[in-house]
Amino acid sequence: MTRRRADGSAGDADYGTIGGAYAAYRRPEPRIAALIEEALAGARTVVNVGAGAGSYESAAFEVTPVEPSASMRAQRPAHLAEAVDAVAEHLPFGDDAFDAAMATFSVHQWSDLKAGLLEMRRVARGPVVILTCDPDRVRDFWLYEYAPRVLDTEARRYPPIRDITGTLGGRCAVTTVPIPADCVDGFNEAYYARPERLLDPAARQSCSAWSFVEPEAARRYAEHLRQDLASGAWDERHGHLRHQPYLNGSLVLIRAD
Numbered sequence: 001m002t003r004r005r006a007d008g009s010a011g012d013a014d015y016g017t018i019g020g021a022y023a024a025y026r027r028p029e030p031r032i033a034a035l036i037e038e039a040l041a042g043a044r045t046v047v048n049v050g051a052g053a054g055s056y057e058s059a060a061f062e063v064t065p066v067e068p069s070a071s072m073r074a075q076r077p078a079h080l081a082e083a084v085d086a087v088a089e090h091l092p093f094g095d096d097a098f099d100a101a102m103a104t105f106s107v108h109q110w111s112d113l114k115a116g117l118l119e120m121r122r123v124a125r126g127p128v129v130i131l132t133c134d135p136d137r138v139r140d141f142w143l144y145e146y147a148p149r150v151l152d153t154e155a156r157r158y159p160p161i162r163d164i165t166g167t168l169g170g171r172c173a174v175t176t177v178p179i180p181a182d183c184v185d186g187f188n189e190a191y192y193a194r195p196e197r198l199l200d201p202a203a204r205q206s207c208s209a210w211s212f213v214e215p216e217a218a219r220r221y222a223e224h225l226r227q228d229l230a231s232g233a234w235d236e237r238h239g240h241l242r243h244q245p246y247l248n249g250s251l252v253l254i255r256a257d
Ligand SMILES: C[S@@+](CC[C@H](N)C(=O)[O-])C[C@H]1O[C@@H](n2cnc3c(N)ncnc32)[C@H](O)[C@@H]1O
Pocket: 002, 009, 010, 011, 012, 015, 026, 049, 050, 051, 052, 053, 054, 055, 056, 066, 067, 068, 069, 072, 086, 087, 088, 089, 103, 104, 105, 106, 109, 110, 111, 208
């Protein structure tokens, strides 16, 4: 049985505590949205599991969002469908109820990954599309020099890609998603060329892994980055990234047919 917190949060992060500014910092990035839309092409009805504030829900589809956290549901813009209060591990829909299923930045938080993926497979006639991070590549990012325990947390939480593809079965395509330098969806790697943005505590809080380290450690990590930016040490090592239009980091898109 999935444990739920006061606001209904059903994963390993408590969005009742950390989710207040989520929608302001985690906006859908249009170039990533286009790749998701392409992966879902041909579908009319789509279930979005762990839908949060509605990022990546395209108007091209009739979307049924599923979101357990009341704090996240409250941040959904009025033009999007109201989210169903349910968890991935028990989707309240019949077999083959939708043409396709999607989940973005969510599977790493579920208490039972396998149950959630099998539920997505059960309710979708067509493709299951997952946007997630490859844990084997999470520590390649420069932030590991500053916030090692934050990225260790990410690497531990994100399920191995083979666990996802193995559970979904069928034909699976896994592609690296290029992250644009001005990415408007504020996950950690989105700031690869704009390190100053991670000095903002609200930007850090919108990436749930930061909530797994003590506030004092998070402050220390940010202070180290601030000092290296002020001294020029960060730019000496990584300044070339400021001019790199895309980063091929840990972000991947999985489509299982
Ligand atoms: C990082 S947010 C991503 C939200 C949105 N998909 C996006 O791309 O911005 C993770 C979401 O997964 C949801 N979540 C966590 N555990 C879940 C579960 N067991 N079932 C369904 N959703 C879950 C959280 O409540 C949260 O809204």
